[in-house]
Amino acid sequence: MVSKFSAPLERTARLLDLVPYISSHQGISLKELAKLFKVDESQMTSDLTTLWMCGLPGYTPLELMDLNFESGFVTIHNAETLSKPRSITFDEGVALVLGLDLLRSAISPERKDLLERIDLLSQRLAGLIKLPSALSATSVVNQEVSAAISNALKSRMGLEISYHSLYRDEISTRIILPIEIVESEGQLYLSSYCYTASDFRQFRIDRIQGAAVQEVLQEIPKSSVQQSRYTCTIKVLTPTRAVAERFKQSELQVNTAFDFETYSFQWIERSIMASGRAVCLQSPPDVRKSIAVMAQTMLDRYKAR
Amino acid sequence: MSRKSERLVNLTIALLATKRYLTKTEIFNSVEGYEGTPETKERMFERDKDDLRSLGIDIEVGSFDPLFNDEAGYKIKQEKYQFELGDVSSIEISLLSLAAEAWQEASFGDVAQRALLKLRSIGIPSDELSIPATIHKLNDGGQDLSLITKAIAQSQSLAFPYLDSTLSIKMRSVVPIALSTRNGFWYLSGVDQDNQEIRTFRVDRISSAITASEGPGDFKTPPGFDSSKVPSESPSHDLALIDVRVGKASSLRTLATSTQSLGEWDQITIPILNLDWLCSIVLWHGPDAFVQEPASLRDLVVEHLAALVENHG
Numbered sequence: 001m002v003s004k005f006s007a008p009l010e011r012t013a014r015l016l017d018l019v020p021y022i023s024s025h026q027g028i029s030l031k032e033l034a035k036l037f038k039v040d041e042s043q044m045t046s047d048l049t050t051l052w053m054c055g056l057p058g059y060t061p062l063e064l065m066d067l068n069f070e071s072g073f074v075t076i077h078n079a080e081t082l083s084k085p086r087s088i089t090f091d092e093g094v095a096l097v098l099g100l101d102l103l104r105s106a107i108s109p110e111r112k113d114l115l116e117r118i119d120l121l122s123q124r125l126a127g128l129i130k131l132p133s134a135l136s137a138t139s140v141v142n143q144e145v146s147a148a149i150s151n152a153l154k155s156r157m158g159l160e161i162s163y164h165s166l167y168r169d170e171i172s173t174r175i176i177l178p179i180e181i182v183e184s185e186g187q188l189y190l191s192s193y194c195y196t197a198s199d200f201r202q203f204r205i206d207r208i209q210g211a212a213v214q215e216v217l218q219e220i221p222k223s224s225v226q227q228s229r230y231t232c233t234i235k236v237l238t239p240t241r242a243v244a245e246r247f248k249q250s251e252l253q254v255n256t257a258f259d260f261e262t263y264s265f266q267w268i269e270r271s272i273m274a275s276g277r278a279v280c281l282q283s284p285p286d287v288r289k290s291i292a293v294m295a296q297t298m299l300d301r302y303k304a305r
Numbered sequence: 306m307s308r309k310s311e312r313l314v315n316l317t318i319a320l321l322a323t324k325r326y327l328t329k330t331e332i333f334n335s336v337e338g339y340e341g342t343p344e345t346k347e348r349m350f351e352r353d354k355d356d357l358r359s360l361g362i363d364i365e366v367g368s369f370d371p372l373f374n375d376e377a378g379y380k381i382k383q384e385k386y387q388f389e390l391g392d393v394s395s396i397e398i399s400l401l402s403l404a405a406e407a408w409q410e411a412s413f414g415d416v417a418q419r420a421l422l423k424l425r426s427i428g429i430p431s432d433e434l435s436i437p438a439t440i441h442k443l444n445d446g447g448q449d450l451s452l453i454t455k456a457i458a459q460s461q462s463l464a465f466p467y468l469d470s471t472l473s474i475k476m477r478s479v480v481p482i483a484l485s486t487r488n489g490f491w492y493l494s495g496v497d498q499d500n501q502e503i504r505t506f507r508v509d510r511i512s513s514a515i516t517a518s519e520g521p522g523d524f525k526t527p528p529g530f531d532s533s534k535v536p537s538e539s540p541s542h543d544l545a546l547i548d549v550r551v552g553k554a555s556s557l558r559t560l561a562t563s564t565q566s567l568g569e570w571d572q573i574t575i576p577i578l579n580l581d582w583l584c585s586i587v588l589w590h591g592p593d594a595f596v597q598e599p600a601s602l603r604d605l606v607v608e609h610l611a612a613l614v615e616n617h618g
Binding site for chain 1: 391
């Protein structure tokens with residue numbers, strides 16, 4: 001979806017879109033205009049110079065667009081023909097329809113007024129680009145959590161969160177200073193400094209069950225603990241997609257082993273259990289042993305029934 | 306390069322401003338930039354028409370006077386050229402702006418930015434802070450969402466290699482009916498052309514390029530399909546009864562449709578969408594989860610446990 005147009009066409013589209021933007025933002029600075037349209041200032045000056053030569057047939061001062069930009073601020077007159085924004089393209093419509101759907105899932109059900117407007121807008125856009133209503137985007141994040149996170153990020157405040165750690169299967173309360181939201185492997189994480197762990201941590205946003213803004217010491221201690229990593233060796237018995245995705249391996253071959261680094265033995269223990277007969281942990285030996293014991297205990301319970 | 310853009314803008318203005326169709330001769334005589342021999346002008350004009358159409362500008366071809374076999378004429382209709390959103394309020398512009406801003410500045414983000422500029426050009430101020438919502442960013446994950454959505458709109462067929470649960474790659478042929486995003490993944494639902502059943506695919510498991518072709522002519526979207534439902538590759542409605550320790554097994558609990566307290570344990574009911582997947586979550590929770598029913602799930606869990614004991618003993 002990177003621009004598929006040649007340079008002159010790209011430019012034509014920009015020129016046509018500049019006219020309505022300037023018409024509705026008279027006096028905008030050339031600098032800001034360049035930034036909005038993602039070109040440098042000399043290109044913008046050249047665009048405006050070209051537009052200044054355009055107009056209705058005849059091309060006398062009466063028919064040409066009247067552009068002023070010598071002062072560094074741009075005004076336009078005599079440009080009625082082009083002053084309305086161009087119709088949206090199919091892709092632009094798709095982006096808006098999906099964005100509206102995501103927005104719908106983030107708005108409280110009590111705001112029926114807003115939800116109705118979103119539905120109407122979405123239908124109107126879908127009509128404009130002839131799209132059946134078959135697109136959906138939802139946010140899995142709790143509305144209060146997402147509001148607290150964005151408040152904390154905006155005001156550079158700390159947060160008290162209750163966080164569900166998947167591999168410990170525990171809900172813990174932590175004080176954090178959120179730094180930014182990052183995306184990795186399709187999941188959103190809140191990259192933060194965690195005062196509880198005295199270290200930088202990434203929290204999966206969909207696992208934050210509650211969040212409240214809190215004052216924190218803005219200074220992050222320099223001597224943060226270095227977390228140690230462990231290496232495990234895992235042998236593949238049955239190559240499955242679940243195993244490939246869990247251990248982030250692009251290729252799996254029967255009876256070959258791969259090394260995997262982890263911060264947590266608990267995580268590796270649970271991951272091997274969840275993989276069942278598909279893999280076998282070769283090292284470290286103590287984790288290997290604890291898996292055997294756990295599996296035996298569970299097996300005994302099923303057999304005792 | 307500058308000449309070409311200038312000519313295209315002038316042509317657009319001329320065709321928009323005219324009330325009647327303009328003939329080629331009139332265009333060549335009046336619109337700035339058409340020079341050279343008649344053949345050169347002709348070629349220039351043909352290319353310009355194609356270029357404007359590729360920018361989404363619809364040029365109408367019509368006849369001056371239908372009674373005579375006149376030369377064809379051209380014009381652009383204002384209502385087709387303009388963004389016709391109807392009457393919109395400041396709140397509606399704010400909602401649309403937030404929708405455009407939901408996209409991360411990745412590839413589709415550029416598209417959304419262009420839409421945002423057009424919204425701003427309508428000239429109605431927006432106040433996004435008045436909308437009580439914070440939304441997370443959408444990302445196209447490097448996927449060609451445009452190709453998929455076009456295929457949905459036109460009931461085209463999509464063919465792609467798909468990584469199945471045993472890690473083998475099979476070609477799938479699907480008429481897509483829905484595209485959705487949940488938990489940061491994109492899901493494509495459609496009618497599988499091999500068995501005419503509805504299937505849902507996770508888009509990042511499509512292992513290389515998707516090709517679109519003309520779909521079956523008589524295609525109709527199956528009634529009662531709801532794209533907001535949990536996706537699954539092979540739907541089933543059996544229920545599992547699982548005991549989970551109090552305060553533990555949160556990820557199983559989030560799947561539960563009902564919970565009954567048994568003191569130290571809770572008994573939860575989970576609809577089985579995929580047996581292997583559920584078995585894997587049960588195993589993940591180790592001694593904190595115990596399957597009561599159905600026998601098929603118990604047997605599968607026991608089989609895996611026996612293998613785990615054997616492989617790690």
